[in-house]
Amino acid sequence: GENVEQHPSTLSVQEGDSAVIKCTYSDSASNYFPWYKQELGKRPQLIIDIRSNVGEKKDQRIAVTLNKTAKHFSLHITETQPEDSAVYFCAASTNDKIIFGKGTRLHILP
Amino acid sequence: KAGVTQTPRYLIKTRGQQVTLSCSPISGHRSVSWYQQTPGQGLQFLFEYFSETQRNKGNFPGRFSGRQFSNSRSEMNVSTLELGDSALYLCASSLWEMGGREQFFGPGTRLTVL
DSSP: OOOEEEEOSEEEEETTSOEEEEEEEOOTTOOEEEEEEEOTTSOOEEEEEEETTOSEEEETTEEEEEETTTTEEEEEEOSOOGGGOEEEEEEEEOSSOEEEOOOEEEEEEO | OOOOEEEOSEEEEOTTOOEEEEEEOOTTOOEEEEEEEETTTEEEEEEEEETTEEEEEOSOOTTEEEEEOTTSOEEEEEOSOOGGGOEEEEEEEESSOSTTSOOEEOOOEEEEEO
């Protein structure tokens, strides 16, 4: 069946450094790629999204890139801060369904 | 605007029982989707309801069912509970069909099956 693979499952970076999380998807009908952040004990919240007709999108310290040919998209967080510590989920959505990656636990080290 | 709410927040049931979870979407939102979250499998899509109709369904057994009311509130039912059904159940709402749109998640209902 269709799936979304997300790597790494755990990532530790020094405060101030950059973090990159990568996802690949299998359904070529996917046209919307959101990223959700879930802090411990809280609900997932959308932090950035990208549509299939766009290759890159940036919002302050967060950026997402999409390579439709390779079916690959990535989340980039620059100048990481303690409040970036959370679990991040990528997802690939068609008009009818959405599949989430299994998540990346990001630790920001002081 | 009030966010998505879910009740109850915690539930403890025993194997074989059935359970009903409730989700109230953001006012004006017509789509409600349900997800199962477990440490090993992440977020898995259960189903989506839009305008009182099940629009899409994930790969879950028929023991998992749901419905949506005319005010867009949704309920999810799990019958004949199994130990493996222990999870955080999240619902999410969006203005229209969830495909290609931001979803707003509720706080979840944590179900423990003993």
